[in-house]
Amino acid sequence: MSLLNIICKIIKFDIYLQSMKKTVKIQAANPIEIYGAGNKILEEFCSYFPGLKVVARGDEIILDGKQEQIQEFESRFAELVELRHRKQSLTSYDVESIFCGSSDPGNYRLNGEEIIVYSTDGKPIRARNLKQQEMVKAYFDNDLVFALGPAGTGKTYVAIALAVRALKNREIKRIILTRPAVEAGERLGFLPGDLKDKLDPYLQPLYDALGDMIPAKKLQDFIADGTIQIAPLAYMRGRTLDRACVILDEAQNTNLGQLKMFLTRMGVEAKFIVTGDASQVDLPRKEDSGLLSGVEMLKKIKGIATIVFTNQDIVRHPLVSKIVKAFDENKH
Numbered sequence: 001m002s003l004l005n006i007i008c009k010i011i012k013f014d015i016y017l018q019s020m021k022k023t024v025k026i027q028a029a030n031p032i033e034i035y036g037a038g039n040k041i042l043e044e045f046c047s048y049f050p051g052l053k054v055v056a057r058g059d060e061i062i063l064d065g066k067q068e069q070i071q072e073f074e075s076r077f078a079e080l081v082e083l084r085h086r087k088q089s090l091t092s093y094d095v096e097s098i099f100c101g102s103s104d105p106g107n108y109r110l111n112g113e114e115i116i117v118y119s120t121d122g123k124p125i126r127a128r129n130l131k132q133q134e135m136v137k138a139y140f141d142n143d144l145v146f147a148l149g150p151a152g153t154g155k156t157y158v159a160i161a162l163a164v165r166a167l168k169n170r171e172i173k174r175i176i177l178t179r180p181a182v183e184a185g186e187r188l189g190f191l192p193g194d195l196k197d198k199l200d201p202y203l204q205p206l207y208d209a210l211g212d213m214i215p216a217k218k219l220q221d222f223i224a225d226g227t228i229q230i231a232p233l234a235y236m237r238g239r240t241l242d243r244a245c246v247i248l249d250e251a252q253n254t255n256l257g258q259l260k261m262f263l264t265r266m267g268v269e270a271k272f273i274v275t276g277d278a279s280q281v282d283l284p285r286k287e288d289s290g291l292l293s294g295v296e297m298l299k300k301i302k303g304i305a306t307i308v309f310t311n312q313d314i315v316r317h318p319l320v321s322k323i324v325k326a327f328d329e330n331k332h
Contacts, residue, residue, distance in 0.1 A: 149309025256290030
């Protein structure tokens, strides 16, 4: 046998050792719970192995690639399965934690480019300034976030984007949006229709934000089956809200008792976001607003964060910040 033939055989044998096929069987777990809806979790997991061909068939995963990558895949995948046993559901953060060393979503850090969620027309929704970035970070580091500041700073919009993201990632099972049914300086009088028709004018800003992020038909389905609930604050009494992202909007129009009632609805694995603008109180007596008193009372409690926006953080039309500033300077 010539030297060339020997070398060729050695090369072929080396390639054979490096390239192989193997079947991994999932035991003691439902494959759907590991793969995620539409195989989203599995696809994200596989993105860390670009050179490996992965085919999932029921409780079996067929791997085709280099031996070292297959071994790495098996080891990491075992971690993913073990993590699923400790949690109700897996998210993209869990996949990231396995490869990046952080198992706590609270360690999430926004780098300015992070996409919170995509709008219905495919545009990315990101934090648009430093205060919004602080708000996003506070959401992942705490279970209760107060976002205070003038109109146009994006407080409610960012809050709803975070809630939609959590729902899409299956970190929560429902979104609950609420606000006090207080008229903004007007008397609307009798409103026709059923209860929903009467309340919708107060809640329309919340529908608008949701409509930017969830297709109309899907949004209707979510509302119909209770996955997304939009209701006046009075309807929160007596409830315990588990595994939900709950947003109280226009909280400056709550008194201290109402704010306490809302905050004590918090159940296990819940995230609460309270937004408000203390300069736009619509209560008959402005001094009845309990928002700032409540924030002051709770400011030293671990797990609660307060983000304060200013006129410089307004992200609407450039004139809005000038309008807000002019009104602030001419208060009587």
